[in-house]
Each structure stands twice: as C-alpha cells, then as structure tokens.
Amino acid sequence: MSETAQSEVFEAIRPRLLGLAYRMLGSMADAEDAVQDTFLKWQGAEQASIVSPEAYLTTLCTNRCLDYLKAAHRKRVDYVGPWIPEPLQIGTQDDPERDLERAQSLTTAFLLLLERLSPKERAAYLLREVFGKSYPDVAATLGLSETACRQLVSRAGRHVKDPAARFVPPPEHQERMLSAFLAALESGSPDRLSVLLADGVQFQTDGGGKATALRRVLRGPEAVGKYVARILSRLWTGARLEHLDINGLRGIAVYDGPRLVTAMTLGYSEDGRIDRIYNIRNPDKLRRLSRPLRHDPANGALWNEVCDPGI
Structure with missing residues (x-):
C-alpha cells in the first residue's frame, strides 16, 4: 500500500477512532493524542499482514487509551475538586430522532458513569454496547477470550445502570x-x-x-x-x-x-x-468548545464540522 493510500485509509477511519477515544478518556485533548499515536504506529506497520485496517486501528487506539487511563488514574488522585469530562459542542442534525440517539452516549452524566468502570470494562462496554462490535471482535481487540469479554460487559452494565444517565428529553x-x-x-x-x-x-x-x-x-x-x-x-x-x-x-x-x-x-x-x-x-x-463537532450515531464517529469525515 502506498503512503498516500495508507493515509487515506486512516483518515476514513479517524472519526470513529476519535469517537471511541473521547468516550474512553473524557478528554478531547487526550483523545486526539491517542489517535495521533495510533496514526504513527499505523505508518510503521507491515501493511501486507493486516487483514482488516479498521480492526487493526481500533485495537491500536483502544490499547493506547488503556495506557492513558492508567496515567489518568494517577493524575486524578491529585485533581483539585470534582472532575467532569471535557465539554464538546456537538452540532445538531436535521432529524430530531437521530439527534436524540446521537446524544445518548455522549451526555456528561453517562461519561461520568463510565468512570465507575475499570479500564477494560469501559473498553469492552463501549466497543460492544455503543459501537456495536461483535464479541469475537471485542475479544480480538482486547486480547481476551469471548467469555471474559462477556463477563466484562455484563459487569459494566450493572455499574452503568442509571437510566437517567442516557435519558435525553426532546x-x-x-x-x-x-x-x-x-x-x-x-x-x-x-x-x-x-x-x-x-x-x-x-x-x-x-x-x-x-x-x-x-x-x-x-x-x-x-x-x-x-x-x-x-x-x-x-x-x-x-x-x-x-x-x-x-x-x-x-x-x-x-x-x-x-x-x-x-x-x-x-x-x-x-x-x-x-x-x-x-x-x-x-x-x-474550554479551549475546544468553540470548535463545533459532528457525530454519527450509527458508528460513534466524531469529526470537525469543517472536515469531510470520509464515512
């Protein structure tokens, strides 16, 4: 694969990686860094051995986010006062029903509930319940058995059980x-x-x-x-x-x-x-709040309004 083609493949998948990383980390700054780190590893990968670029990139990005979460836990101990995820300005679309669907996995209350989960519970839950990945795909991404992933998702679901956290009124x-x-x-x-x-x-x-x-x-x-x-x-x-x-x-x-x-x-x-x-x-x-983003509820992708998401 040529360098240009390699970049094009990545840019087509980048919005979905950014959507995953933001939900994992609650910080757009860290999410952008995690996605950029994923791109650097993608550039150095042996392309001929990669069967599914999306699966490969999702695995790279998820593992990078898990690394960030370990570091974030240490930083959070020293954080002054309550911690709230970084706010994003998400532009509305033309379909009210899709707007409601769009909001459910991005509300501040839901992102805070994810903080109750261990890093791997959070990753498994998001991949399965928000991004709709199959259990075999989740297992491959996390390097665990399907049984272990089912247990992670089930355990996470018991913690993330407040229905109001994903309630979005009209x-x-x-x-x-x-x-x-x-x-x-x-x-x-x-x-x-x-x-x-x-x-x-x-x-x-x-x-x-x-x-x-x-x-x-x-x-x-x-x-x-x-x-x-x-x-x-x-x-x-x-x-x-x-x-x-x-x-x-x-x-x-x-x-x-x-x-x-x-x-x-x-x-x-x-x-x-x-x-x-x-x-x-x-x-x-607050630095990024003036920069509107778009969201695709079908695959969780996030992208800058001025950019073509390529999806």
Missing part, C-alpha cells in the same frame, strides 16, 4: 427548561428554581484548581436552589450567555467579555426535571 423540552432555569436564576428566587429540580438533583463544578469553583458536590433541591439563586445569579450578572449544544444536550456558554469562562450543561430525570447541573470552569477544558 429538544423543545430542553429549551423550555433551560429558559426557565435562566429566568429563575435571574430572579434570584430559590422557590422558582425548586419546581424545576428533581429530588436527587446534584450541582458540581470543575475548576481543576485553575478557576474559582466549588470543591464539593451540592445535593438536594434546597442546597442547589439556594446556591444557584443567591450565588450563581450574582456571579453571572453582566455576563454574556450563549445557548449551545453541549454533549448532546442544550447548555450555556458564559463569557466574560470575549473570554469563555464557564460551560454549563444539564442532566434530566425521567420525568423531565433537572437532576444534574455541571459547571465546567477549568480553562483547559
């Missing part, structure tokens, strides 16, 4: 709730907020020690409502707010002048109330 409901949330925040009234919040609502902020942020998770309508109405409303006074699609759900980008300082995304209980509020303030995690 876009019009999200927009109504977001507008009502902002109106209640502007009013400074905890009572107006309380009717929007689920009984188990949680509020968490990720500043990573690089921006002012709560270092604990607030729980319950009373604590969350008071904080949002009395503190967040004051902090956001005078800020420019922009509605964005963040990880498959409507969210808010908060600007201090030209500078993006916060990305807020919500999660919903199955009755449609707000049960999660995520505020990402770590500037390292």
